[in-house]
Amino acid sequence: MNARTDPFGGLIRPRSTYILIFGAGTLTLLGVSVTLLRGLAGTGAFWLLLALLLLFGGLLLLLINPRFDRPLGHHLLLAVEVALVVAVYWLRPQPEDDVFVLFFLLSGVVTLVVPLRAALAWIVLFSATTLFNVGLMWGWPAAAGWISAAGGHLFFGLFGYLLKQTIDSSERTEKLYGELQAAHDQLQQFAAQSRQLAVAEERNRLAREMHDALGHRLTVAVVQLEGARRLIPQEPERAAGMVDEMRSQLKEGLGDLRRTLAALRHGEPAEAALPAAPLPEALEELVETFTRATQLPVDVRIAPDLPPLDEARRHALFRAVQEGLTNIQRHAAATRAWVAVDAAGEGVRLTVADDGRGLAGGAEGGGFGLAGLRERAARLGGRFEIGARPEGGTCLTLTLDLTAAEGAPDG
Numbered sequence: 001m002n003a004r005t006d007p008f009g010g011l012i013r014p015r016s017t018y019i020l021i022f023g024a025g026t027l028t029l030l031g032v033s034v035t036l037l038r039g040l041a042g043t044g045a046f047w048l049l050l051a052l053l054l055l056f057g058g059l060l061l062l063l064i065n066p067r068f069d070r071p072l073g074h075h076l077l078l079a080v081e082v083a084l085v086v087a088v089y090w091l092r093p094q095p096e097d098d099v100f101v102l103f104f105l106l107s108g109v110v111t112l113v114v115p116l117r118a119a120l121a122w123i124v125l126f127s128a129t130t131l132f133n134v135g136l137m138w139g140w141p142a143a144a145g146w147i148s149a150a151g152g153h154l155f156f157g158l159f160g161y162l163l164k165q166t167i168d169s170s171e172r173t174e175k176l177y178g179e180l181q182a183a184h185d186q187l188q189q190f191a192a193q194s195r196q197l198a199v200a201e202e203r204n205r206l207a208r209e210m211h212d213a214l215g216h217r218l219t220v221a222v223v224q225l226e227g228a229r230r231l232i233p234q235e236p237e238r239a240a241g242m243v244d245e246m247r248s249q250l251k252e253g254l255g256d257l258r259r260t261l262a263a264l265r266h267g268e269p270a271e272a273a274l275p276a277a278p279l280p281e282a283l284e285e286l287v288e289t290f291t292r293a294t295q296l297p298v299d300v301r302i303a304p305d306l307p308p309l310d311e312a313r314r315h316a317l318f319r320a321v322q323e324g325l326t327n328i329q330r331h332a333a334a335t336r337a338w339v340a341v342d343a344a345g346e347g348v349r350l351t352v353a354d355d356g357r358g359l360a361g362g363a364e365g366g367g368f369g370l371a372g373l374r375e376r377a378a379r380l381g382g383r384f385e386i387g388a389r390p391e392g393g394t395c396l397t398l399t400l401d402l403t404a405a406e407g408a409p410d411g
Helices: 014-038 044-064 071-091 098-113 116-138 140-231 236-265 279-294 311-332 368-379
Strands: 298-302 337-344 347-354 383-388 394-401
Touching: 014 044, 014 098, 044 071, 044 098, 071 098, 071 116, 098 116, 098 140, 116 140, 140 236, 236 279, 279 298, 279 311, 279 337, 311 337, 311 347, 311 368, 311 394, 368 383, 368 394
Parallel strands: 298 337
Antiparallel strands: 337 347, 347 394, 383 394
């Protein structure tokens, strides 16, 4: 708790409270002392009474000190204080109500330092001691004022108890405020980390989309360009056809880029960057374009009993075929390739294979494109694998469980 959260301006904070109690008790004790000592001026009892009152005040200060946290010590000090008040009663030659005030001070303090039941027992003792001493010293008729004294003891005891509850509540509030402030700071750190992670995830998503959207098209275009360059001297017409195909691929690549940027600009999912054709048609067109550009035969087999696919999984499968075909063209030196999509339990399994030269040492780790496929699979709760084909070549497998929830981190 700080000054801004304390409606009493800091007055109910423990340290301030004990200072106020000490100040009020000191003034009260000083007023009582002046009244009592004035009647004994010039006598030997004056100095004895002064010593008793000073000792009473010192022990009272020790009682209210929050650092003195010894339950048994509190009861011992209270017993000594009662004895001191009784001694003051017997040193005072005339009946004075001022002596009652010393027990009032103790009644207000006792509920601050001991449990409530024990405090009530002490207040009863204070009242009984007042009644007994007044009755013995000045006669039982004078003890009629005991009723008001007992009420005063209870009043001051109740005031001390309520003050103790306020102090405890203030300490709990201050502790909770500290914990809340620590939690707030921790949440701010988490928020900053979340923002950093979100930026990193978005950066990865953007890089992955740029790679997937353009990598395949540019690879095919490069193949066309290299072929056209070789054929220009002997077969200019065929070379011109390859240049046209390259231009078509570049135009498609620009279209992919525009769709990807539009989806990202409007906060739409990456799947929105793909044409809205059904998956079998999209894959057939993709493979047909690839075969026409590279002259590499690709067998496509798509099971007719595929379960319905959401856009995220359709997108992942399409990009996986793109990446697989691109890698075959760039690295495999293959003469044939196969693409298959089958139902697998409660999901689908995609296989892209070739009869090329297989994986080079350490190629299982793959480059950025394969890393992107692993991220997509993890995000969809799926599994991505790449390894050697038994008959020779490489086999890429992407398995997606349709019951898994989307949303795993993008790695």
